[in-house]
Amino acid sequence: MSINWDFIINSIPLYEKAAWLTLKLAFWGILISLVIGLICSVIQYFKIRILRSIVGAYIELSRNTPLLIQLYFLYFGLTKLGLTLSENTCAIIGLSFLGGSYMSEAFRGGIEAVSKSQIESGLSLGLSKIQLARYVILPQAFSFSISSIGANCIFLLKETSIVGAIAILDLMNVTKDLIGMYYQTFESLLMLVIAYLIILLPMSFLLTWLERKVRYAEFGN
């Protein structure tokens, strides 16, 4: 079997465009996930009534339903109710909805890892609960949770591979189209793998580096 190099070279622009789209969706999905996660974990930390239950329900709902179903619901389900969102908006909302709960759990893990004596030490200086969170708990929690946050970022980026289900021309969907049209299965899939690696490998390295930096600043190891 020989590799069809012409096909590969010709397909590069398509993959490039799809890769940027994948990155864009992942970027917004991750960013909004982080914000949702932080808000949810703070609500849980302060044990704010009512909101806390809502957050709990949200986390269970989001973690226990597949992203594909969430996307279908947003894209096809909401349209039936008269709310039509663009494909990209649906994808970003879906990713954020899913990622928010994962990020929240990562932050929560970090917050719980802050030792009780650190909190007492802060209390004994007369810090209020908000000051305690701002100066003592959250900075340390962030260091503790940075590796899970990194893992979640990569997870979310990979999850973008199913947004093709709602007609977005991401890397996966472009590949399916090419296979369908030209029957160049091996070449198309090879390009797909390479495209994901080009995006994910630098991101992995970056996150590992960041993790080391943050942990060193905090704990020196």
Added chain:
Amino acid sequence: MSSEEKQPLLEIKDLYKEYDKKMVLNDIQLQINKGEVIVVLGPSGCGKSTLLRCLNGLEPIQGGEIKLRGKSLSGKDVDWQKIRQHIGMVFQNYDLFPNMTVIENILLGPIKVQKRDKNQVLMQAKELLDRVGLLDRIDAYPRQLSGGQKQRIAIVRALCMNPEIMLFDEVTASLDPEMVREVLEVILGLAKQGMTMIIVTHEMAFAQAVADRIVFLDAGNICEIAEPQEFFTDPKTERAKQFLNIFQY
């Protein structure tokens, strides 16, 4: 004598404390005058640390009363955040904040809680750091310090709040032996300056040197309150005698 001078700085009356219906402290009566150094001794698990923690609201009490300069610290409407500024506490595991430098650790309370002038606090902090011999570590992170250094910084951090009382909870218990002295000397220095202190420790020689009165706790009750000379040479209770014997080889 004015009425203020006659009043004890801290007064503990009939204090009762339990965890899950299990008595931890019972019928604690103690008056601490300004400038006095109280050392609390007793076997492990007798409630020494719990007693200290009750005094700055880290543990709620189930009965009795604690009064700071005549003002009750019991009841639901007590503003512990305010009271804790007057009652400094140093813990066994130093618990400096690892995400802040030495000086940031020290300035946090005075500036964020007490809203004091930064330059004024900085001057005070430097003076205190100099006194504990750590002025050159002002910008270090806790991870760069030894246990003894961390504990001295923790003491400075508490002192910078200008507390009226300092509580020391087994502050040398996690230190390597050669670092114990440097920390104890700082506390001894504070005693000489007239700082009111309640100290929980297992360092018997230190207790004898620093204390005005020894409080001996056993199984949640005060067994004996005595001057150190008397307590160490001629303890009144059988329980205290047994306790002191353990320390003699």
